[in-house]
Amino acid sequence: MSGRIDWNSIESKWIERWEKQRIFESDPDDSSREKKYFVTVAYPYPNSPQHIGHGRTYTLADVHARYMRMKGYNVLFPMGFHYTGTPILGMSRRVAANDTELIETFHKIYKLSDDVIATFVEPVKIASYFHHEIKAGMKEMGYSIDWRREFTTIDRVYSKFISWQFRTLRKKGLIVQGSHPVGWCPRDQNPVSQHDTIGDVEPDFNEYTIIKFKSGGGDDDDDYDDLIILPAATLRPETLFGVTNLWVNPEVDYVQAQVDGQTWIISKEAARKLEFLNHKVEIIKTLKGSEIIGWKATNPLNKASVPVYPASFVEADSGTGIVMSVPAHAPYDYHAIEALKSDKKLQQMFHISFDDDRVSPIKIIESEANSSEIPAAEAIEQVGALAQNNNNDDDGKRLEKATSNLYSHEFYKGRMMQNTGRFAGMAVAVAKNEIKQDLLKSGSAETMYELVNKPVKCRCEAECVVKLLSDQWFLNYGDREWKQRAHECLSNMDILPQDITQEFDYVIDWLRERACARKSGLGTKLPWDKEWIVESLSDSVIYMAYYVIAKYVNSKAISDDNDNISDAFFDYVLLGSGSADQVAKECKLATYTVEQIRNEFSYFYPVDSRHSGRDLVPNHLTFFIFNHVAIFDKKNWPRQIVVNGSVLMEGKKMSKSLGNIIPLRAAIKEYGADTIRLAILVSAEILQDADFSFDTVRGIRLKLLGIFEMAEKWRNMSQQATEEEHHLQPQQQRLLMLEDRWLVSRLQRTIAETTASLDRLRIREAIYHTLYSLDRDLQWYLKRATARKHQNITGMLAEFLNIQIRMLAPFAPFTAEEVWELMNNRQSITKAGWPVAEEAKIDIVAEESEFLISSLLADVQNIVKVTKITPAKIVFYASVAWKAQVYKAILANILEGRITFGQIMKQLITNPETAKAKTDPKMVQKMMEDILSSPLEARNRRLKLMGFDEVTTIQDGQSLLSDEINKAQIVVYSEDDPTKYDPKSRAKSARPFKPAIYIE
């Protein structure tokens, strides 16, 4: 079996056995394990088979579940399937429209037949086909899922659960009807969120204030109707006092349009955007930007008249296409004004003269840290000088950085200056809003929304816009009190990795009203307005609770066509309100069943760990927090979120166009599930992007093969040993050799390290310890044992494998089970428990000894390589006792932070035991260097070591050293041995842990 292992047959054997033994089915009444652990992972959208990229999140969650199970927890790890939403609908439409690209993907990547594809015109057929495909793949990957709890989001009882969720939120006033901006697909006429867009991008938008600059007509005329308005969109209305001019791009096409009855000049693109924001827009004529340059316009706040100047940085598709220029506080404006001032040609072309000083920057905000006259200029200086070229990409990035730096600095620390009228002295954060409200009230401003991350494309390929949706149903994530509770929940949660906590805080603050219903797609109807369907990021936020109920639906204790299931049922089992009897009667269920469900929910909730990809932080994961705090008692709020990055394929993003998408099931067939699991996990810690590479796959396969071979070796040896034991009576207990003690000690350390890593889900580190570091230890051990012809190592091998295999089990469950069985264990490795490090087995003498022998080996090998001599005899000289005293004193000093030679020497001389150091300052210097270049672990160990005997240690390593170095004769002396052979007087240079070496 050792040559070629049939991984696939090992996999099917264990999948079958796990199922038969119901090893991953968890119920609350399991008295052998008192602590529960509920791990969930974002359920998949079954609109395609899973590929290597999907494997990461699920494998991580499975590793977590398996680890906690081995640590003795009663782990529940369930799975459902998310049928609802527009992706599946969109796909069925594309099949119906005979979309060649999609059909080619089905053929080429997923190898689907035309017969199967033809059924996909029906959305449910797509969902159920891929549901079963994904489920089969999850089993083949070895995921330890309790499949009794499986459900889809279009199951009838699930729909009732979602209706209950929505009625509950509405009762609490958290669902409101109103007009709010949403990401919108103009073709589908539907709101869009992350799952509806190509590349899974969440449409993100900013709120701009459009400031109406009047042009033509008298300055005092407040009647906008007869005038032409040049509307400038800004994120900083408070800087209106500092406006020196307006910017228009001479190359851009503008239109003169009637906007809600007023005459505006805006870019063509802006006209279209305003329509989606419910403005009545009627285009009168088009004109080039160049025609507007030279106009004068009036600042509505201070009535100053400002000119319109040309600027190439103004984009037609950004805001209104007209920009107000605040050179004192906006780096872009400052830069453009300076460029214009020095561009005589441009000035001539547009008849601009800079004789008056109206374009001098007007400073209107001050802050302690920023004392310069022109904060924008200073902000530019801080990010580095700009190149001359106006359109340079690097310049753009620098200006952007300067802009955002200055913006946040002034927003948080700035105050309005004396030249800002009644706002003088006000904090910028406050003034910003006051000025905006004033302008809105007086009709001098409007609000506009703009996509920040455009272009965002809908899955139907139309470009998304922001739409102001009227009379739509919204989850009011803008609600202050709700946000506060979400923050409170977050602050008590464990977020892994921790650095991402801030991102959650940010999203909680940033979220506002969110459309929670759609007109199309699969899903649950909005209970009070049947024209609407609950949107798919709103029906998937508290479903972890439903896993408890699903078990009873699947076992038919609740019939799925039971129309009597009412809100009272969910109120009781999930919130504990009402009585079981009452609910049972009302819902035509057995009281026993109702009570059992309630108990099971109380047992498994809250969610102990929620796993998901990083892209779900700004939506799903944050909604998960919001909805839990809205609906459940504090004690049932989630406890942990684990976020992981995505997977690259050989360093590249996976994409259909690159043809580098590998379906998960195909990969398992080819390379084996354990190999794929490890290859996905080993290349990065969880938040970084992992890089899947075939070199890694090959390397891991060899490692796993090595473990199999070692187990077989052990098996052969132990069978032999058993036979020998019959002749050897009474049985002799073998004395532990130095390397035995060392290996046992290393095992304890590795257990402690791996456990610490896994407790924080530092997966890469944990795999490194278990697979690589331990393997290196074993190879050293075997070398030592072989060199001294130490035959009976079966006991040590058994101990080693026993621990390594158990630590490998969460990552490579199939290999672990198979090897575990090979080693005569009858029960599944899941039941074997996670190894616990034993402090008493740590042996620092053995650790130092093996460290010394391996360092000497490396040193000699180096000398041999450099000098090219063929050694016949190698002599080692161990240092004398007083040097050890000095060494220890230096070490203690260094560990206490004293690292200069002078400081240390002073300390040594004052102590009579180490005063001899005075005679050999060079030696002290060298010892210091030795210590500073040795690993921290070694430093700590040496401080604890008393009277370490280097001579005996080297003698112990003689056989190995000789074997590895040309079968040379190995001799050891103490430095002060009068009989020593020392032709080149090397002995005197011996230092503690650094014996002197002589080779001939």
Ligand SMILES: [Zn+2]
């Ligand atoms: Zn669309």
